[in-house]
Amino acid sequence: MNWELALILAWELAQMSLFAVGGATSIIPDLQRRVVENHAWASNAQFAEMLGLSQSAPGPNMLVVSLIGWKIAGFPGAIAAFIGMCGPSSVLVFSLSRFWERHRGRRWSTSLSAALAPIAIGLTLASGYLVTLGAGTSVSAGVFIGFTALATLLTKWHPIWFIGLGAAAGLAGLI
Amino acid sequence: MDFTAITPRELFIAFFKIGIQGFGGVLPWARRVLVEERHWFTEEEFLDAWGLAQALPGGNIINLSIGFGLRCAGPLGSSAALCGLTLAPFVIMVMLGVLYTEYGEVAGVVGLLRGVAAAGAGLVVSAGLKFAISPRLRSPLAVFAIAAFILSAFVRWPLALVLLLLAPFSWWYCWRRAK
Numbered sequence: 548m549n550w551e552l553a554l555i556l557a558w559e560l561a562q563m564s565l566f567a568v569g570g571a572t573s574i575i576p577d578l579q580r581r582v583v584e585n586h587a588w589a590s591n592a593q594f595a596e597m598l599g600l601s602q603s604a605p606g607p608n609m610l611v612v613s614l615i616g617w618k619i620a621g622f623p624g625a626i627a628a629f630i631g632m633c634g635p636s637s638v639l640v641f642s643l644s645r646f647w648e649r650h651r652g653r654r655w656s657t658s659l660s661a662a663l664a665p666i667a668i669g670l671t672l673a674s675g676y677l678v679t680l681g682a683g684t685s686v687s688a689g690v691f692i693g694f695t696a697l698a699t700l701l702t703k704w705h706p707i708w709f710i711g712l713g714a715a716a717g718l719a720g721l722i
Numbered sequence: 723m724d725f726t727a728i729t730p731r732e733l734f735i736a737f738f739k740i741g742i743q744g745f746g747g748v749l750p751w752a753r754r755v756l757v758e759e760r761h762w763f764t765e766e767e768f769l770d771a772w773g774l775a776q777a778l779p780g781g782n783i784i785n786l787s788i789g790f791g792l793r794c795a796g797p798l799g800s801s802a803a804l805c806g807l808t809l810a811p812f813v814i815m816v817m818l819g820v821l822y823t824e825y826g827e828v829a830g831v832v833g834l835l836r837g838v839a840a841a842g843a844g845l846v847v848s849a850g851l852k853f854a855i856s857p858r859l860r861s862p863l864a865v866f867a868i869a870a871f872i873l874s875a876f877v878r879w880p881l882a883l884v885l886l887l888l889a890p891f892s893w894w895y896c897w898r899r900a901k
Binding site: 562563564565566567568569570571572573574575576577580584592593595596597598599600601602603604605606607608609610611613614616617618622625629633636637639640641643644645647648651654655656657658659660661662663664665666667668669670671672673674675676677678679681682683684685688689691692693694695696697699700705706707709710712713714715716717718719720721722 | 741742743744745746747748770773774775776777778779780781782783784785788789792793797800804807808810811812814815816818819820822823826830833834835836837838839840841842843844845846847848849850851852853854863864865866867868869870871874875878880881882884885886888889892893895896897899900
């Protein structure tokens with residue numbers, strides 16, 4: 548079993564946990580930096596593939612770390628990744644939620660929420676840019692990325708259709 | 723609504739439903755189960771709780787399950803809601819992981835994965851753009867979005883560093899504006 552590797556992975560993710568404002572999309576740039584660039588646990592393309600695959604599954608999108616954890620270190624990796632990513636922030640939420648609720652609407656808490664929003668937006672845009680670099684392996688892939696981005700902005704189609712469409716087009720050798 | 727009447731068992735079942743149904747964003751499913759089916763929240767209370775969960779680090783539905791479970795049934799309620807929410811999606815992720823490591827290199831699957839990756843990338847790009855064109859990003863605050871983008875995409879700073887550098891200035895600005 549890969550418990551030692553799983554522990555290293557958990558520690559890498561735990562360093563992001565308390566700063567994961569805005570959820571899963573905000574962590575992607577740093578996650579990619581650690582998994583692909585620092586540790587070479589996966590290639591850029593594999594990282595994008597796992598991110599796409601995880602979007603075809605139901606549930607909290609934070610769980611993408613468990614898919615990546617499985618690829619890196621099997622079952623221990625999947626568990627460790629989830630605990631590392633969600634453990635510290637969950638403990639914080641658990642201990643702060645009552646306090647936070649009492650202070651709701653106060654100047655310091657509303658201004659903090661407002662202050663974090665633009666940072667989370669910048670991080671999400673960075674995620675989009677980096678994942679596009681990983682997934683845009685050909686001209687047709689680039690076109691499909693642009694099509695998906697625009698179509699989801701302009702229509703109300705469910706995201707799962709785009710994943711299915713991408714899978715079909717890829718299977719047919721078009722991407 | 724007396725939240726203390728909600729048992730850990732009920733919490734587990736409700737959040738299990740949210741977890742297993744929540745394709746492509748959990749928010750609509752959480753609303754459907756918690757507001758329409760169980761009547762545990764009114765529409766406004768739900769949006770309020772969602773906003774609260776979003777303001778703290780971590781996945782917003784994960785935070786909501788922890789905070790709401792705690793309010794209903796203490797630490798046991800928190801664990802029940804969190805386990806209910808993540809159990810099925812975790813198993814599905816592991817199954818995807820098995821398939822991916824087993825068949826990821828097979829000829830036909832390679833193309834399929836390329837397509838899935840492209841679609842996934844498109845969805846992330848669209849999420850970023852959707853936020854970026856929202857009125858929440860009023861002009862002076864856009865500086866912090868641009869800085870976060872550059873620091874994480876090009877300078878490749880760790881998330882913690884980006885936040886610790888930008889959040890104090892951003893907070894200070896919002897604090898002064900909130901007068």
